[in-house]
Amino acid sequence: MNLEYIELSKGKRIGSWLRRRLSDTYGLDTTLWRTVTLTMWLLTCAAVGVAALGMPTGFGTLFDVVTGVALNTIAMALSSAVLAAALAISGARIPRFTTGGFVYMGVVVYFILYFSEFGWKGAIVFSAIFALFAVGLGMLVGLLARLRGNRRKLSLLAVFAIALIVIYAAAGFPRLLPSLSGSVYDADADVSDKGEVSSLASKLADPAVPGAYGYTTFTYGSGEDKHRSEFGAQTGELSSPVDATAYLQNWSWLRERFWDFDEKRLPLNGRVWMPDGAGPFPLVLMVHGNHLMEKFSDEGYGYLGELLASRGMIAVSVDENFLNYSVWSGIPKRDMELRAWLLLKHVQQIQSFNQLPGSAFYERVDFDKVALLGHSRGGQAAAMAADRSLWFPEDSALPEASSYAIKAVIALAPTDTVVDGKSTKLRDVSYLTLQGAKDADLVNFYGDRQYGRVSFSPNSEAFKSSLYIEDANHSQFNTEWGSSDNALPTGLFIRPEHLLKPEQQRQVAKAYVSAFLETVMHDKEEYDRFFRDYRLGLGFLPATRYFNQYEGGGFRQIADFAGANRTVPTSGVTAEASEMTGWQHKDALNRQGNGKGDQGVELEWKDRGSYTINLTPEAVSDIRQDDILMFSLANMVRDMEDDEEFEEAGELEAWERMADSDMRIDVELEDRSGRTSRMPLSRFMATEPQVETRFTWLPGMESVLSKGKFEDAEEPVYQTYELPLKDFAEENPEFDPSEWSRITFHFIEGPGRVMLDDLGLMPN
CATH class of the missing domain: 2.60.120.430 (Galactose-binding lectin)
Structure with a gap:
């Protein structure tokens, strides 16, 4: 009985002690420190909001940002309260809630930066700088708030102006700084003094100028697309879904919930630019690379589709967004093989359309003249599809190899990943690759490796060419990918200077892609010298430096x-x-x-x-x-x-x-x-x-x-x-x-x- 009394008494004393300690949990968080906490909350919300822009859920930017800010507010309040209570129990004589907010802020910013490829050292340094800046700014605001009259108003305005300047400097001001990579190159000054080059450059017609053909645009698709009506109820032609279980078994439930289909029913969706006339016309399939799945990429090559159609070629932008990366569901395994396989399934689908009376494709496609154009991972997929015997030697679900002929492959800033220990080697296929020196996604010229593995039979009419563009990056080849190669917040720090404007970079792509396909598909010999000497195009190419390689079958x-x-x-x-x-x-x-x-x-x-x-x-x-x-x-x-x-x-x-x-x-x-x-x-x-x-x-x-x-x-x-x-x-x-x-x-x-x-x- 006495033992129970002692235990009960001891418990009451501990409880009483805890109540005394916790009763003054926020006593040291004065008005000044509350101002600091408010400032930290605002800046943490800004950091989380920026991070949310780089992690789309598919429900829209407003939803992503508001949800991120709301969750951050709840998490900060709870974390700060728990840490404040722990500090109160320990007896620490510091502003406890503010300290809890400071710790929370440092941890949150650390993880945002760490998962943005900063590495743990860089994440620690920058999260510490960010948190200390927030504390300093909050203290300054709090101290100035104690002033009276106009001095208070002016001082607060000055502080907020300084804060805005600092934030703007982090987000955009670097583009106004002097170049870290030299001045803009004057391409006009590079034209050789040799009269032959100068005269040829002045005579070469700009291949980026639209041709004589009118054209129509339409789509084909599953008719059931959950997000885009042009592939859903409003699609122009219905395609048949394909079963990719031979290459894909890890389709996540999150991915299925977003798209409303699984690996057994992958859609064949395409945006088409069709020249007017009976044809038959060469076929150009264009495919995007790996971008955020929730931000669709297939619309980004319309500028090429319009140009090629005006020059008498059927251009199709292939939708493979469902194979792209998502922060929430990752990326499917074996996606490189899938991307190439799907390109060949699109060839097969268009063959069916070509034989279907009433189809816009009916008897208008020249399958002896097929070109594949890919960007980023799409550039590697295009080469893999052209080398199908290496990757799909026994796949009877693909179109007969003899039923079409891939004459050309174009790779815009391609990847060149070794897959299952193998790499594509093209033979007697004309090949073009473009790469920007300021590509902050694929910093290496992987197209150069593909170029080196392209070979020709003696006196083959095929040729290969590469172009390295000093002021081009990765994303601007696609109109939907923006001007930065890196998602936020990493994109705030990775800022190459003196980038070409988006329309200038796409001017380079239009000129080279058009000239290349005119040469291969329409046998226009006037552009042959252009691939051997880029200076012949300086009359219509933007001013930057170029480096080109060339080799022909001869x-x-x-x-x-x-x-x-x-x-x-x-x-x-x-x-x-x-x-x-x-x-x-x-x-x-x-x-x-x-x-x-x-x-x-x-x-x-x-x-x-x-x-x-x-x-x-x-x-x-x-x-x-x-x-x-x-x-x-x-x-x-x-x-x-x-x-x-x-x-x-x-x-x-x-x-x-x-x-x-x-x-x-x-x-x-x-x-x-x-x-x-x-x-x-x-x-x-x-x-x-x-x-x-x-x-x-x-x-x-x-x-x-x-x-x-x-x-x-x-x-x-x-x-x-x-x-x-x-x-x-x-x-x-x-x-x-x-x-x-x-x-x-x-x-x-x-x-x-x-x-x-x-x-x-x-x-x-």
Whole structure:
């Protein structure tokens, strides 16, 4: 009995003690600290609201933001109260509710930044800065609120003005800062002084100008789309859903709830731009890449669809939004194969329409001329669909391989992920890829890897071309993806400077896509030189720097620099070097130092040097007087920045001079009689400085964001050079091109580094 009394008494004392402690939980949260708490709540709501914009639910932006702010308010109130109670029990003599709000704010902002690819270190630093800023701002507002009369009003207005300026600076002011990647390039100044190039550039018609065809637009779809009436009740033609269970078994319930279908009934939805007339017309299927699932992407290529239809091609923008990423349901496994498979199912569906009297497609499609255009993951999917025997060798559900012919693949800023240990290798398919140097989504030129794996049979009519655009990014190829490559809040920090305007970037896409398909589908030879020399398009391309590669089926390779033996660039051909500090065969590397799967010869020199390739009679046995010497060269001077030899001030100054200027290179040809002809490479095309891109506006952020993928500011990119042999014969009439036996590259000043690849001959 006494023991029970003691326990009860002890419990009463503890309860009484707790009540005393908790009775004054908020006693130290004075008016000043309440103002701080209010400021923290407002800024936390702003942070959560911004994060909500990057995590759409599909119910609309207003719903997402309001819901995020409401949940944040409830969570902050509860968390602050619980922490305040704990602090009161501990006896801490600090403003407890405010402290609880401070801790909550730091944790919430930390997780927002951490899941926005900041990494834990960057998230800690920036969440701490954000929380301390909120406290400081709140204290300042609270102190000024104690003033009287007009001084109080003016002071508060000044504080809120300062706060707005700080927020604006974080959100948009970086675009007004001086460029971190150099000034805007004057493309007009790059036109060669050679009259031939200038005259051709002035005569080349702008392929981005609409053609002579009128056209109609309509859609085909399931007729049951939950979100878009154009694929639902208002669709122009009904398509049949497809069963993708052979490639997909992890369709989540959230994804099914959003779309109202599962992997057994994937819809075939397409937006069509159809030329007027009987046809038959070439078919161009366009497919988007991975974007937020709830923000539909297929409308984003209407500018290309309209242009291509006006030029006599049926353009279809394929809907694969249901395969895209969602914050809430992730992304389906094996999505790359699915994207390619669905493209082929669209071909099959259009074949059915083409045989159906009454269909808008009826007998109007030329299935011997099919092109696939893809953006981002869609660019890889387009290449995979063109190489169907590698990915779907036994899939009888696909259209007969002989019932259509894919003549062309276009990849806009494509991915190039290895899938099941395999990578696509196209053969005798014309290929075009475009990439922006300021692509903050895919920072590496993965289209360059695809380009390297495209090959041709001797004298094939197919060709491949690539274009690297200094001031282009990833998203602006699609009108629905906005101007930033990164969702909020990461997009506030990743801000490359001097981006092309959206319409300018799409002007580049229109010009190249249109010219490419006119060449492949309509056999218009006038655009062939445009892919070999971008300068021919400077009359209609926006002002920025461009780097292009080209190779056609008529290219006869002399040296590909494969293999470890640097003295043997290719079997039967030898090489030697003089005064070189570095000379090796190696993979071209991207920003992360990973190989692109294509070897070249890397040459490095301090002051000057030379590199010579000795040719056997067999290597140039079929040489013609009008042949063009062709090779790819990448300026890599900026990659030397961290080399030890530049630690001394004099060497660093020399490197800086070389990094910011055109490279001086002479090319010398020699015949078997020892007669030579030597010309500066700049006579044909300048070897321009390497592109440098700074992706963030805060110093040091490149190494923090996205596990350091933005840390390297440059990627070596090849430029194809064409040197007509007849020009060397004109320079020295005694030189006989038919007896050509040696080529020497003379590097006039240094320090310097280049990579050389794909040296050969091309018919004029």
